[in-house]
Amino acid sequence: MAQPDVLSQAFELGFTYTRSTGPVVGRFLTGLRDRRIFGIRASDGRVIVPPMEYDPATAEALDEFVEVGQQGEIVSWCWVKQPRASHPMDTAFAWAMIRLDGADVPMIHCVTAAAEEDLATGARVQVVWAAETRGYITDIRCFELIGE
Amino acid sequence: MSEDTEAVTRIETPVYLQYNFTAGRAPARFLERIRQGVLTGQRCPRCANVYIPPRGSCPACGVPTEEEVVLPDKATVQSFTVVAIPIPNNPIKPPFVIANLVLDGANISFIHLMSECENSEVHIGQRVQAVWKPEAEWTYAMDNIRYFKPIDEPDVPVDRIGRLPIGGWEDEQ
Ligand SMILES: [Zn+2]
Numbered sequence: 001m002a003q004p005d006v007l008s009q010a011f012e013l014g015f016t017y018t019r020s021t022g023p024v025v026g027r028f029l030t031g032l033r034d035r036r037i038f039g040i041r042a043s044d045g046r047v048i049v050p051p052m053e054y055d056p057a058t059a060e061a062l063d064e065f066v067e068v069g070q071q072g073e074i075v076s077w078c079w080v081k082q083p084r085a086s087h088p089m090d091t092a093f094a095w096a097m098i099r100l101d102g103a104d105v106p107m108i109h110c111v112t113a114a115a116e117e118d119l120a121t122g123a124r125v126q127v128v129w130a131a132e133t134r135g136y137i138t139d140i141r142c143f144e145l146i147g148e
Numbered sequence: 149m150s151e152d153t154e155a156v157t158r159i160e161t162p163v164y165l166q167y168n169f170t171a172g173r174a175p176a177r178f179l180e181r182i183r184q185g186v187l188t189g190q191r192c193p194r195c196a197n198v199y200i201p202p203r204g205s206c207p208a209c210g211v212p213t214e215e216e217v218v219l220p221d222k223a224t225v226q227s228f229t230v231v232a233i234p235i236p237n238n239p240i241k242p243p244f245v246i247a248n249l250v251l252d253g254a255n256i257s258f259i260h261l262m263s264e265c266e267n268s269e270v271h272i273g274q275r276v277q278a279v280w281k282p283e284a285e286w287t288y289a290m291d292n293i294r295y296f297k298p299i300d301e302p303d304v305p306v307d308r309i310g311r312l313p314i315g316g317w318e319d320e321q
Binding site for chain 1 (some may be wrong): 155161288
């Protein structure tokens, strides 16, 4: 039996999902489109961003939306030296847990900085909005260090 | 209200997975042969099951399958579904029939299209035969077979599906 040719082919498998947001996440995304950030108040008084539909302790439905600030501080972070195609930046950046002013829990997003050395836990950052906002988490283009 | 003042209720979240598929030795051999219009499976040296398309080993016995077996292009419907919902980027317009077919002499099914049939009359055990594309269009692909169409042969009982000899159902009777 002769050795067959090596056959190789690229192909792409696509799952073209459209997701229903529900009222709580929908409100959060609507806020982003309007360049505002909303959290929700939990039964223990904490403000959770992005908002949750149900209380983490009591499981009761939550509905008290609270607008939070567009600045905050880095709680923890991880520098990405070589971004991949699916990453939100094409140059080095950081994934960071960011606690926005007025919020009690951090949320994850990306932070742009000239160098890894510029980042620190506790560093202050602010939102950079996308040129066009459409109701997606990527409406927040990234966070940038304040005072750069 | 303008679109921009309505609340967001849905978001598009597609997932795209990019593969680079390299056929192993057995699938490459299968594809090379189907380019010539020949259906080639492999027989397990231990349990004698014939697999098409071959993967190079027997999933039941875990041994290499090196013996090639040329199979005819007649098959039996093992199961099927009538697709009524359009699939994005699929040029085939519904309703159409997708079937699990077992070639005569093979012991495992593959999926292909059925056509030239009444969708409502397709049934398990139905006998079908390949309708090939013109030879000039043959390439390294299972869709050198355009589809399978029903043929005038008696149905195969459920317990005989996937157990017919290479000679086919008429041979068996
Ligand atoms: Zn076997």
